[in-house]
Amino acid sequence: MSNNRGEFNSKINSRHRTSKLFELFCLSAVLLALVVLCVLLFSVISKAWGWVDVDFLTSHHSRKPEDAGIKAALWGSLWLILLTGLFSIPIGVGAALYLEEYSRKNRLTTFIQVNLSNLAGVPSIVYGILGLTVFARMFDMFPGEQQSVMTISLLITDLSIPLPFGPTLITGAMTLSLLILPVVIISSQESLRSVPPSLRHASLALGATEWQTIRSQVLPAALPGIATGVILSLSRAIGETAPLLMVGAASFITATPGGIDGMGDILTNPGSLLEVPFSKYTCMPMQIYNWVKFAKVEFQEYVTSAGIVVLLGVLLLMNATAVYIRMRFQNKIQW
Amino acid sequence: MNQPSQNSTKPESDSPGLKQSAPLEETANNDESTNASPKRSLVSGSNFDRSKPDNKNASTMIDVRDVNFYYGDVQALFNVNLTVPEKSVMALIGPSGCGKSTFLRTLNRMNDIIDGTRVEGTIKLENQNIYDPTIDVVALRSRVGMVFQKSTPFPKSIFDNIAFGPRLSGTTSKSKLTEIVERSLQQAALWDEVKDRLSDSAMALSGGQQQRLCIARTLATNPEVILMDEPASALDPASTARIEDLIFELRKQYTIVIVTHNMQQAARVSQYTAFFYQGRLIEVGPTKELFTNPTEKQTEDYITGRFG
Known part of the structure; x- marks a missing residue:
């Protein structure tokens, strides 16, 4: 022993x-x-020190480095993310709900599932080419040099939709939506799957319909996870350059989408909101990418760094929102 | 003494007061591969009327005829015939995997949500076949409530838990909801313990309280039948006793079908007991008789603890 x-x-x-x-x-x-x-962080911030200020945020690009700002790109990025969210959240969460809650497991859904995972791994430039063909050019269905314009008369104003969309915000947002949809769907599915089945059974056994069960039991329980997945996906989208390069985000532009510089513009001219999706635009990663290519060393070093700091700042804000939403909704559910 | 259903294969077993079912042949040899034997389907027609509850005024609440159930290709229930009189408690006993929970879930069609399941036969709830295509499953489930083995309070307040069912059908009036919540909690003997903290999370209740909350939640939809799937198996003896007292009380108003692994519990709370074994209903009868004088060898073996 x-x-x-x-x-x-x-x-x-x-x-x-x-x-x-x-x-x-x-x-x-x-x-x-x-x-x-x-x-x-240190190298970027030390270079950007003194360059990031209110002027930097509120002025457009300029040939002089000290006058250059990121205004158009900042607004462009914000609108881009807003629209991308508007497109991708309902479609992504809806698809996840269908796959998890409604569909029965069969060959078709297995096929869809496998391809979702594959799509999540497709390089973003491929989505750029897709977006260029489908949204920016619309398969060349509208030939001719001139863009066709479809005008829809609304109550207060006319809505002019260029066809094909060309290099506008809506093209960029749709392309980015396609890019992040697989991830949004998969992460939403994950959080739906983490909702205990007993909750659904208890709800159904009380005579709830599928929708009532989803609305009052499943979604509230899955929401923190879904929100986290969505916001992290959007954070990825805000940093994307390659697909937007393909679908034609402008290199230099001195106008914000729809000409909106703040809340005041929206209040005085609400019609400008409708112009936003069909405006030419640029976004922060594009702007940074273009500054790097400038000959002047100030652009390469300092202005670029300042742009990166702003981009990181927006990213941090978004991630903080994700954390906040997660905590808020978790408190709301009284586990 | 009224009788639950019998599906006797023995025509001579109709002596008054002792009408256990006896699907003898195919269960006696324990042959799992034997599907529903032709003999049984012959029999259920002829002996069917006699086995109906014939005295007292209790009418039949649930009438199960020739039910076969399949998970994909695997048959889980074989030719089950059974009637449950109204306002009584029927206990379903049997070893694990014998199909008693599956059978319970066929009664409110909770099996529908499992992929690849299939039901044959008819189950009538007050003379209406619940598997009829015209039946609305949602409406059915509000008539046939269910309490699960693991208590499943929703992560909401106690009030919202109870009000969930009434709200589903569109009750929004606060006073009406308050009234329903109080009545349901009273019925479930939980009111005195929680009346001061209705807005607290239901998850903060103890296990036994949670289970009574789930029963109250079921009562709030005003069901006719309550199905219970081992409602006390995860509770301590004191909580179990409370649940059993509750079942005893609820029997005055509701028809209750309860699955239990605990034979003492079956003996304590039920008027009728059905013994399942390997997907077949072996024997069913008044609880007292089934426990003291089982007609089937398997039933006797099981209740005396020789297997299962």
Whole structure:
């Protein structure tokens, strides 16, 4: 017996050593990531210091580095994300709800499921080409040099829709929506799946319809997860450059979409809201990408860094919103 | 003494007061591969009328005829015939996997939500076949409530939990809802414990309280039948006793079908007991008789603890 004990414990020191080594390895992985992040942030912020100010946010691009601002790109990015959210959230969450709550498992849904995962991995430039063909050019269905314009008369104003869409905000937003839809659907499905089936059964057994069950039990329970997935996807979309390059985000533009510079413009001229989706636009990653290509070293170094800081700031805000929504709704559900 | 359904294969078993079903042949040899034997379908026609509750004024609430149930290709229930008189408690007993829970869920069509399931036969609720294509499942489930093994309070307040059912059908009046919530909680013997904290989360209640909340929630939809799937199996003896007292009270107004693994519990709360084994209904009869004088060997083996 004591002999067995000895045999069992003979390697105990080396076992502890291995365990310690692995812990060290994990720790160094964390430290490495942290150091890289800090160096990156420090270099960007130190260069951008003094360049990011209110003027930078409220002026358009200029040939003089000290006058250059990110206004058009900032507004462009915000509108882009808003529209992308408007397109992708109902479609993405709706698709996830159908796949998880309504559809029965069969060959078709399995096929869809596999392809969703595949689509999530498709490089964004491919979506750019898709968006160019489908939205920007509309398969060249409208030939001729001139863009056709479809005018719809609304009560207060006329809505002019260029056909094909061309390099407008709506093209960009639709392309980005396609890009993030697979991820939105998959992450929404994940959070729907994490809702205990017993909740659905209890609701159905009380005589609730599918919709009543989804509306009052499933969605509230899954909402924090869905919101997190959606906002993280939108955060990815806001940093995308490649697909927007394809569908023609403008390099330099000195007008905000719809000419809206603030709440005041929306109040005085609500019709301008309708022009927003069909405006030419640029966005922050595009703007940064173009500044890098400038000859002047101030643009390459400082203006670019300032743009990156603004982009990171917007990203951080969005992620903070995700955290806030998550906490708020989790408190609302009284687990 | 009124009788629940019998599907006797023995015509001679009709002596008054002892009418257990006896699907003997195919269950006696424990042959799982045997499907519903032709003998039984012959029999159910001829002996069917006799097995109906014949005295007292209790009418039949649930009438199950020749029910077969399949999960995909696997048959889980074989030719079940059974009637449940109204305002009584019927206990379903049997070893794990014998089909008693599956059978319970056929009564409010909760099996419908499982992919690839199929039901044959008819189940009549007050003379209406609930598997008729014209039946609205949603309406059916508000008539046949269900309490699950694991208590499943919604992550909402106690009030909202109880009000959920009435709200589904469009009751919005606050005073009406308040009235329903109080009545349901009273009926479920929970009112005194929670009346001061109706807006607290239902998840904060103890396990036994949660289960009574689920019963109250079911009562709020004003059902005629309540199905209970091992409602006390996860509770301590004191909470179990309260649930059993509650079942005893509820019997005055509702028809109750309860699945239980606990034979003492079946003996305590039910008037009728049905014994399931390997997807077949082996024997059904007044609880007292089934426990003291079972006609089937398997029933006897099971209730004396020799298997299962």
